[in-house]
Amino acid sequence: MNSANRTRAFIAVGLLPALLLFVTFVILPILWSAYYGFYDWKGIGKATYIGFDNYAEVIQDPVFWKSLQNNMLIVAASVFGQVPIALVLALLLMKGSRLHTFIRSAVFMPMVLSSVVVGIIWGYIYHPEIGVLNFVLDSIGLGSWKQQWLSDPDVSMYSIMVPIIWNYIGPYLIMFIAALNNIGSDMDDAAKIDGAEGSRKLFSVTLPLIWDTIKVAVVLCISGSLKAFDLIYVMTGGGPAHSTELLASYMYNNTFSIYRYGYGSAVSTTIIIVSLLLVAGSQYLMKRGDRL
Amino acid sequence: MMKKKATVFLTLALAASLALTGCGSKDNETKTEGGKNKVTLTLWHNYSGDDQRAKTMRSIIEQFQSSHPDIKLDVQAIPPDGYRTRLKTVAAANEMPDLFVMWPGVMTKEFQAGNLIQPINELLDSKKEWKDGFLPGSFDGFTVGSDIYSAPIALSPTSILFYNQSILEQNGLQVPKTWDELLHAVDVLKGNKMTPIALGNKAAWLAQSSIFSSLADRVTGTEWFLKAAAQDGAKFTDPEFVKALGYMKQLGDAGAFPAGFNAMDNTQMEQYFAQGKAAMMIDGGWALTNLATSASAEAMAQMGASVLPSMPDGKGDPNTISGVVGTGIAMSNKVTAEEKDAAYELMYAMAGPDAQKRVLESNQLVSYKVDLDTSKVTPIFAKVYELVNTVNRTPVYDGVLGSAAADEVNNGLQELLMGGKPESIAKKIQEAQARAVQTDSK
Missing domain, CATH: 3.40.190.10 (Periplasmic binding protein-like II)
Known part of the structure; x- marks a missing residue:
C-alpha cells in the first residue's frame, strides 16, 4: 500500500513539469482566446464586449465556409492519402536491408526540411514562368496539360495537396514500421501454422494488431491537417481571392493583416470546436470498426 | 529507494532549469555616464x-x-x-x-x-x-x-507606368496616352506574342496600390473617393466605382497580364520587366532600387516612365500619380x-x-x-524623379481605407481579374468600409 502510494506520488511529480508547461502554453491560451472572442478588439486600445456577435459573423461569412470546405479537402487528402501510402510503404520497407533503409530515409527527408523551404521548392515547381512542372510537360509533348497550378482556383487546392501529402508521409511511415516490428515472431509462427498467408495474413493478423497505431495516425492526421498553415502561407497566402484559404490562414489574415484580434480569436475557438468534433467523430467510426 | 529519490530530484532540476532559461535572457541595463547636463x-x-x-x-x-x-x-x-x-x-x-x-x-x-x-x-x-x-x-x-x-x-508614388522603349518601337507603338491606345497596344503586343504589362499580384495589394488606385481616381475623381471612404454622401456601390472596376476587368480580359500573375510576387514581376519579357509594367517608386540591382545598363537605358493613360469621360485629373508620403x-x-x-x-x-x-x-x-545630381543615380531614377515633380499626387486606396476594406479591395481585384462580377465586388467593399466607419465612430 505504502509503496503503491509512493509510486503514484512519483508519477504525479514526474508528470507535473510537463503538465504545468502544457497548461500554461496550451490550455490557458485556448481559454484566453475564447474569452477575447467575445470582444471587439484591434490589438491595442479599448476592447468592447459584444457577446456572440463575432461568432455569429464567423458562421455568416462565406469565406469561413470556403476555408472550412478547403480544409476538409486537406483532411480527406491526408487521411486517405498519407495514411494508406505510409502503410503500404511500411509493409514494403519493413525489413532493414540497405536499400530499404535508404528509401525510408528518402521518404522521411521532407519532414526534416523546414516547411517554408518545402513551400518555396514547390512554389518554384508550380511557378507560371520558371516552373519545372510546366517545362517538363512541354518537353515531353504534353503541353496541353499545362496549368496555372497555383493561381487557377479550379486546380490550386489539388496542387497544394501534393506537397502536403509528400511532406508528412515520413512520420506515419516510421510509426507504422515501429508498430509492425512490435508484432512478435510468435504471431508469425502462429499465422503460419494456421495457414494464413499473403493478403489473408495482412487483413486478419497484421492490420488488427496495428489497428491502434492506425487510429493514432488518423487522429494526428486530422488535427495536423486542421492546423495546416505554413505551406499555404508560403505558396499562395490563401489567395488568389480566398480560393486556397484554410481555417488557419483565414484566422491569421483576420488577426494580423486586418487587425481584428477579437474576431480572429473567435475564429480560432471555432477551429478548436471543429477539430474536436472531427476527432471525436473519427474515433467513434473506428471504434465501430473495432467491434466488427 | 535512493535511486528513486535521485530521479525525482533530477526531474525537478530539469524542470527548474527549463523554467529559468525562459527568464534569464534579460539585457543588462545601460547606465548613462557623464555630467548632469548631458x-x-x-x-x-x-x-x-x-x-x-x-x-x-x-x-x-x-x-x-x-x-x-x-x-x-x-x-x-x-x-x-x-x-x-x-x-x-x-x-x-x-x-x-x-x-x-x-x-x-x-x-x-x-x-x-x-x-x-x-x-x-x-x-x-x-x-x-x-x-x-x-x-x-x-x-x-x-x-x-x-x-x-x-x-x-x-515619398512613395505607387503607380508609375514603366515602359521599355525598344519593345514598343519594335511593335510600332508609342507610350499609350489614352485608355483606347492602351487597349490597342495590348492587342498588338498580344498578337506579337509579347506580354503587354508585367504583373505579380500574389500578395494581392499590388494591383490595388499600383494599377487600381490611379485608374479608379481617373474615373471617379479624388473627391468622390474621399467621400466614399468617409461614407459621407458616396458609396462604393455607386455607378462610377462599378465602372472603374469594369475597366480593370476589361484590362484583365484583354490579356494584358502574364499567365499566372496571381502566383508571381512583386520582385519577380520587376525582374520580368527588367529582363525585357514585358513591354510595360505598372509599379511603385520602390521598383527603382530593385531595377538598379537587377537590370543591365543597356536595359535600363531603354526604360522610360510615364503616368497611367487617361480614362474616357473620367472625372479625375489624368496628369496625376497615386502615392503616399x-x-x-x-x-x-x-x-x-x-x-x-x-x-x-x-x-x-x-x-x-x-x-x-x-x-x-x-x-x-x-x-x-532638391536639385538632383543625375550622375549620382540610375537613369530611370532620374526620369521618375522628373516625372514625379511635374504631376500631382492622388490618394492610394489602402492608405485611406480601413484595413478590412483595403483587404476586400485586394481580394476583390484578384477575383475580378479571374472573372468576378464588378457589382458583387463593389458590394463587399462597401460593406467592409461601412462597418469600419461605424465602429470607429462608436
Missing part, C-alpha cells in the same frame, strides 16, 4: 537593412552622434518587418522611445488619439525655409487639426522641455535639407525640393 535620447528606427537608403540614414545618425558629444543617443535599429509590431506593442504599454520612425495616416492618428506624441510645429516654424521646401501635401498625413507631428523623409521621425510625449532642443536638433539632422538630398542620392524619392 541629455540622453532614445531613438528607434527601421533603417537596419543593407540598401543604400538605410546606410545613408545610419551614417547621418552616426555623424550626428560624433558632432554632438553632449547628447547621448541610445539607438535601436529594428528590422523593417517587425518594426510596426514592436512599436505598437510599446505603444500599448506606454513605453515609447523618445524619437521614432512613424508612418503618416492611420498610425499618426492612432498615436495622437492615445496622447503618445507631441507636435513639432515649433521646430517647423523656426525654420521657415526648410518647411517651405517640402512638396505640397507633404504634411497632410502627419497633421491632426492644426498640429503637425512629423516631417517625411521619403513616407515615414518621418516623431517625438514621444514624454520628451521633457529640457530634452526638446536636443530632440529637435536630431530631427532636423535626419529630415533637414542635407539629409533629404543624401536620401535622394541613395535612389530613394523624397517629398522635398
Whole structure:
C-alpha cells in the first residue's frame, strides 16, 4: 500500500513539469482566446464586449465556409492519402536491408526540411514562368496539360495537396514500421501454422494488431491537417481571392493583416470546436470498426 | 529507494532549469555616464537593412552622434518587418522611445488619439525655409487639426507606368496616352506574342496600390473617393466605382497580364520587366532600387516612365500619380522641455535639407525640393524623379481605407481579374468600409 502510494506520488511529480508547461502554453491560451472572442478588439486600445456577435459573423461569412470546405479537402487528402501510402510503404520497407533503409530515409527527408523551404521548392515547381512542372510537360509533348497550378482556383487546392501529402508521409511511415516490428515472431509462427498467408495474413493478423497505431495516425492526421498553415502561407497566402484559404490562414489574415484580434480569436475557438468534433467523430467510426 | 529519490530530484532540476532559461535572457541595463547636463535620447528606427537608403540614414545618425558629444543617443535599429509590431506593442504599454520612425495616416492618428506624441510645429516654424521646401501635401498625413507631428523623409508614388522603349518601337507603338491606345497596344503586343504589362499580384495589394488606385481616381475623381471612404454622401456601390472596376476587368480580359500573375510576387514581376519579357509594367517608386540591382545598363537605358493613360469621360485629373508620403521621425510625449532642443536638433539632422538630398542620392524619392545630381543615380531614377515633380499626387486606396476594406479591395481585384462580377465586388467593399466607419465612430 505504502509503496503503491509512493509510486503514484512519483508519477504525479514526474508528470507535473510537463503538465504545468502544457497548461500554461496550451490550455490557458485556448481559454484566453475564447474569452477575447467575445470582444471587439484591434490589438491595442479599448476592447468592447459584444457577446456572440463575432461568432455569429464567423458562421455568416462565406469565406469561413470556403476555408472550412478547403480544409476538409486537406483532411480527406491526408487521411486517405498519407495514411494508406505510409502503410503500404511500411509493409514494403519493413525489413532493414540497405536499400530499404535508404528509401525510408528518402521518404522521411521532407519532414526534416523546414516547411517554408518545402513551400518555396514547390512554389518554384508550380511557378507560371520558371516552373519545372510546366517545362517538363512541354518537353515531353504534353503541353496541353499545362496549368496555372497555383493561381487557377479550379486546380490550386489539388496542387497544394501534393506537397502536403509528400511532406508528412515520413512520420506515419516510421510509426507504422515501429508498430509492425512490435508484432512478435510468435504471431508469425502462429499465422503460419494456421495457414494464413499473403493478403489473408495482412487483413486478419497484421492490420488488427496495428489497428491502434492506425487510429493514432488518423487522429494526428486530422488535427495536423486542421492546423495546416505554413505551406499555404508560403505558396499562395490563401489567395488568389480566398480560393486556397484554410481555417488557419483565414484566422491569421483576420488577426494580423486586418487587425481584428477579437474576431480572429473567435475564429480560432471555432477551429478548436471543429477539430474536436472531427476527432471525436473519427474515433467513434473506428471504434465501430473495432467491434466488427 | 535512493535511486528513486535521485530521479525525482533530477526531474525537478530539469524542470527548474527549463523554467529559468525562459527568464534569464534579460539585457543588462545601460547606465548613462557623464555630467548632469548631458541629455540622453532614445531613438528607434527601421533603417537596419543593407540598401543604400538605410546606410545613408545610419551614417547621418552616426555623424550626428560624433558632432554632438553632449547628447547621448541610445539607438535601436529594428528590422523593417517587425518594426510596426514592436512599436505598437510599446505603444500599448506606454513605453515609447523618445524619437521614432512613424508612418503618416492611420498610425499618426492612432498615436495622437492615445496622447503618445507631441507636435513639432515649433521646430517647423523656426525654420521657415526648410518647411517651405517640402512638396505640397507633404504634411497632410502627419497633421491632426492644426498640429503637425512629423516631417517625411521619403515619398512613395505607387503607380508609375514603366515602359521599355525598344519593345514598343519594335511593335510600332508609342507610350499609350489614352485608355483606347492602351487597349490597342495590348492587342498588338498580344498578337506579337509579347506580354503587354508585367504583373505579380500574389500578395494581392499590388494591383490595388499600383494599377487600381490611379485608374479608379481617373474615373471617379479624388473627391468622390474621399467621400466614399468617409461614407459621407458616396458609396462604393455607386455607378462610377462599378465602372472603374469594369475597366480593370476589361484590362484583365484583354490579356494584358502574364499567365499566372496571381502566383508571381512583386520582385519577380520587376525582374520580368527588367529582363525585357514585358513591354510595360505598372509599379511603385520602390521598383527603382530593385531595377538598379537587377537590370543591365543597356536595359535600363531603354526604360522610360510615364503616368497611367487617361480614362474616357473620367472625372479625375489624368496628369496625376497615386502615392503616399513616407515615414518621418516623431517625438514621444514624454520628451521633457529640457530634452526638446536636443530632440529637435536630431530631427532636423535626419529630415533637414542635407539629409533629404543624401536620401535622394541613395535612389530613394523624397517629398522635398532638391536639385538632383543625375550622375549620382540610375537613369530611370532620374526620369521618375522628373516625372514625379511635374504631376500631382492622388490618394492610394489602402492608405485611406480601413484595413478590412483595403483587404476586400485586394481580394476583390484578384477575383475580378479571374472573372468576378464588378457589382458583387463593389458590394463587399462597401460593406467592409461601412462597418469600419461605424465602429470607429462608436
